[in-house]
Amino acid sequence: MCQNPNEQKINPSHFEGSTEEKQTAQEVDGGFAAYTQGMKFFDPHVHMTSRTTDDYQALADAGVVAIIEPAFWLGQPRTGLASFKDYFASLVGWERFRSSQFGIKHYCTIGLNSREANNEALAEEVMEILPLFLQKEGVVGVGEIGFDDQTAAEEKYYRAQLELAKEMGLPVQVHTPHRDKKKGTERSMAIALEHGLAPHMVVIDHNNEETVKSVLDQGFYAAFTIYPFTKMGNERMVEIVKHYGSERIMVNSAADWGISDPLAIPKTAALMKIKGISDADIQKVTYQNALDSFAQSGQINEQDFIHGLEIDQSLKFNGNTVLRGGQAPRVDKNSIFIR
Amino acid sequence: MKTAELIFKSIQRLADPAELNWLAGKIQADSKGLSLAFVMVPRHVSKTQVGNIPGWNWQNGTLDQLVRVYLLIHLAEKEDGKSRIETLFDTAEMNELVALYRALPVLPTPEIWLHRATDAVRSNMGPVFDAIAFGNPYPTTYFSELAWNQLVLKCIFNDKPIHLIEGLDERANQALANTLADFAHERWAAGRRVPSQVWRLIRNFQTDTKEQDIKRLVESTDPSDRKAAELVINNSPLEAWKVLEKEEKAY
Numbered sequence: 001m002c003q004n005p006n007e008q009k010i011n012p013s014h015f016e017g018s019t020e021e022k023q024t025a026q027e028v029d030g031g032f033a034a035y036t037q038g039m040k041f042f043d044p045h046v047h048m049t050s051r052t053t054d055d056y057q058a059l060a061d062a063g064v065v066a067i068i069e070p071a072f073w074l075g076q077p078r079t080g081l082a083s084f085k086d087y088f089a090s091l092v093g094w095e096r097f098r099s100s101q102f103g104i105k106h107y108c109t110i111g112l113n114s115r116e117a118n119n120e121a122l123a124e125e126v127m128e129i130l131p132l133f134l135q136k137e138g139v140v141g142v143g144e145i146g147f148d149d150q151t152a153a154e155e156k157y158y159r160a161q162l163e164l165a166k167e168m169g170l171p172v173q174v175h176t177p178h179r180d181k182k183k184g185t186e187r188s189m190a191i192a193l194e195h196g197l198a199p200h201m202v203v204i205d206h207n208n209e210e211t212v213k214s215v216l217d218q219g220f221y222a223a224f225t226i227y228p229f230t231k232m233g234n235e236r237m238v239e240i241v242k243h244y245g246s247e248r249i250m251v252n253s254a255a256d257w258g259i260s261d262p263l264a265i266p267k268t269a270a271l272m273k274i275k276g277i278s279d280a281d282i283q284k285v286t287y288q289n290a291l292d293s294f295a296q297s298g299q300i301n302e303q304d305f306i307h308g309l310e311i312d313q314s315l316k317f318n319g320n321t322v323l324r325g326g327q328a329p330r331v332d333k334n335s336i337f338i339r
Numbered sequence: 340m341k342t343a344e345l346i347f348k349s350i351q352r353l354a355d356p357a358e359l360n361w362l363a364g365k366i367q368a369d370s371k372g373l374s375l376a377f378v379m380v381p382r383h384v385s386k387t388q389v390g391n392i393p394g395w396n397w398q399n400g401t402l403d404q405l406v407r408v409y410l411l412i413h414l415a416e417k418e419d420g421k422s423r424i425e426t427l428f429d430t431a432e433m434n435e436l437v438a439l440y441r442a443l444p445v446l447p448t449p450e451i452w453l454h455r456a457t458d459a460v461r462s463n464m465g466p467v468f469d470a471i472a473f474g475n476p477y478p479t480t481y482f483s484e485l486a487w488n489q490l491v492l493k494c495i496f497n498d499k500p501i502h503l504i505e506g507l508d509e510r511a512n513q514a515l516a517n518t519l520a521d522f523a524h525e526r527w528a529a530g531r532r533v534p535s536q537v538w539r540l541i542r543n544f545q546t547d548t549k550e551q552d553i554k555r556l557v558e559s560t561d562p563s564d565r566k567a568a569e570l571v572i573n574n575s576p577l578e579a580w581k582v583l584e585k586e587e588k589a590y
Contacts, residue, residue: 085430092432097464129430136432137381298382 032270044290045252109143143173226264479506516544
């Protein structure tokens with residue numbers, strides 16, 4: 001879809017809204033926050049490692065209270081186990097702390113991603129250290145795993161990690177391939193069922209209009225990634241919710257090092273609101289279903305973030321709040337002065 | 340009484356039967372089992388506040404931390420205990436790091452963990468830095484002067500309250516006093532300040548600029564700065580500095 005702002009044609013074929021809705025949507029472009037006042041969001045898929053602190057600030061301002069960061073491919077292949085180990089450790093360490101500074105509760109899923117499953121020698125070593133990380137506090141699932149090129153090696157490690165998830169009673173976050181998506185999605189689900197995983201423990205990610213029906217019919221959670229160009233647009237997303245309702249459907253940003261948008265969820269919520277979707281349905285697809293699916297890990301306590309990040313009592317010392325982890329003072333971005 | 344026994348008594352007092360039962364099963368494990376148990380603690384043990392433990396310097400910890408420390412003491416006694424604990428450090432999440440650093444002073448041979456302790460001072464994760472810096476006797480006992488000064492300076496740099504550091508006044512030294520004077524000048528040049536209680540660290544030392552610095556404090560609009568000047572000039576005892584023991588913003 002051409003996203004050139006100079007393109008005069010205002011007719012994305014998938015935009016089924018009324019003339020009135022189109023008008024409103026244009027008016028609020030850039031001012032979406034007015035439509036999401038009081039809403040809280042849970043982004044179950046965002047790669048904050050690849051984002052700046054400005055994004056954390058923006059997420060907090062937009063009402064995102066909790067996020068899940070799946071382990072993924074960093075843009076180029078890792079060549080040794082130590083890189084994986086440090087990456088996993090950063091997901092439960094530094095990134096978690098960075099997030100807490102902005103009052104956002106950070107969880108993660110840990111797994112060997114499909115691309116790097118193709119380096120079998122390294123994959124074997126990674127499999128060895130996965131159980132240690134999967135047991136850690138705040139690790140809410142195995143992810144993101146699944147198929148990319150749909151090779152034999154990808155299948156081997158997808159299966160092995162499904163077994164790990166089953167053994168540990170953890171949800172699974174399944175990445176579905178960009179290419180040959182429909183077949184790859186069906187294959188991912190069939191293999192999960194073959195390994196005896198309950199569909200409600202599996203979140204099938206990156207769905208589109210072509211895959212959603214089968215995913216829901218088989219009892220899996222269906223996640224939609226609102227990501228420019230390559231995945232879903234949020235106008236299409238609104239139509240999906242209109243058609244399929246809000247049961248077991250969730251949206252995420254999957255924001256990463258590519259051209260992506262960490263505010264995808266609040267923006268989609270605003271668009272849903274404008275286009276007449278009920279607040280209850282918006283709440284389910286932008287918060288509750290993500291929470292319910294991954295809380296099956298036993299690692300999410302909504303009380304930790306629903307009222308904003310409470311100060312963890314264990315981080316307090318002599319009642320000294322500076323120990324909450326150094327809440328950064330707010331910087332007024334419009335000020336010309338930098339102090 | 341040995342620390343491990345003290346800790347276990349507190350655990351017994353606070354834990355419910357299911358938690359105690361879980362721990363009883365794990366404490367017998369081999370080193371691999373103890374390592375995994377350390378990681379799994381929050382899945383089986385609550386974060387109940389511990390409060391103070393008579394006879395041991397442990398303030399404001401939680402039960403899960405206490406159980407982790409207890410497991411670490413046992414792990415450290417195993418033949419491959421050191422390498423297992425090194426792995427725990429390398430793969431730790433934030434709460435694990437806090438427990439590891441709080442455990443250092445009570446492990447069988449604390450001195451072998453010096454490299455880890457100084458790493459914690461370099462950490463940018465607030466809770467990790469705090470775990471080694473505050474209420475922890477490790478730095479004052481084992482840090483070299485250089486490492487000690489780095490700890491105190493980083494604490495001041497990050498606007499954290501230095502009075503929570505154990506051994507703060509006992510380990511004050513000339514090199515630190517010189518560095519702090521330089522640091523205060525930098526802050527002043529930037530239109531900022533240092534917390535008033537920092538001046539307690541130069542009270543027993545002479546620096547090139549001490550006279551001018553105190554004069555500046557005397558003329559400060561900030562009552563805490565004027566108080567600090569008064570305490571230095573009168574050569575007041577340490578107790579008198581208590582009134583300045585607080586968190587202060589640098590600007």
